[in-house]
Amino acid sequence: MLIFTAPSGAGKTTIVRHLLNTFDFLDFSISVTTRERRPHEIEGKDYFFRSVEEFQHLIKTEKLAEWEEVYEGRFYGTLKSEVDRIWQSGRHSVFDIDVKGAANLQLQYPSNCKSTFIKPPSIDILIERLTNRKTESADSLEKRIKKAKIELCYESVFHQVLINDDLSAALKNAEKIAQSFIFGENHQ
Ligand code: ADP
Ligand code: 5GP
DSSP states (O other): OEEEEOSTTSSHHHHHHHHHHHOTTEEEOOEEEOSOOOTTOOBTTTEEEOOHHHHHHHHHTTOEEEEEEEETTEEEEEEHHHHHHHHHHTOEEEEEEOHHHHHHHHHHSTTTOEEEEEEOSOHHHHHHHHHHHTOSOHHHHHHHHHHHHHHGGGGGGSSEEEEOSSHHHHHHHHHHHHHHHHHOTTOO
């Protein structure tokens, strides 16, 4: 299990998508969320978009390996069935999840996972990226920035830190992280 975590806007999705396009031994664990779908997002590829009631049913029936109310009223969770599906396919699972959820997953699967905290060069650059992405309302942007300031204090909880400053360097480093986890440190 390769877990990528970071505050919103640090570049998780960009890096994870690159790894999935580069390596066919990886597969994305598709999370469930109650937030609205962004225009470019595809149901069953980016997320499973569900109502709050449907999400609560998943919690009640113990279908989730972990879940968090990442933002007020916005729930996100990892389906146990996604973890099983990818393991059964013989590929390695990749997770793009928030800091609390990532810490929780790594506690549940201590011998199977490598966690990477993606760190922006500074909080100001993170705010700039999140603003330029133009996916958030003013209210949501404010909530994400507030939470990001707290999440940035948690890098030491994870196995390694990947600084996402120059994108092409970060993508290369992410490739090395994936290859060394799967094939060993000395893999060329
Ligand atoms: P997250 O999934 O962590 O919320 P994204 O991958 O959506 O973050 O990245 C946030 C925004 O920043 C996106 O618009 C993305 O294109 C941009 N971005 C990501 N990495 C870099 C980088 N190294 N330099 C400049 N822009 C970046
Ligand atoms: P976004 O709304 O930008 O797609 O995601 C918001 C946050 O929720 C990001 O930090 C993302 O990594 C996190 N997230 C996505 N899926 C999950 C999940 O299954 N569990 C948890 N705990 N967080 C998730």
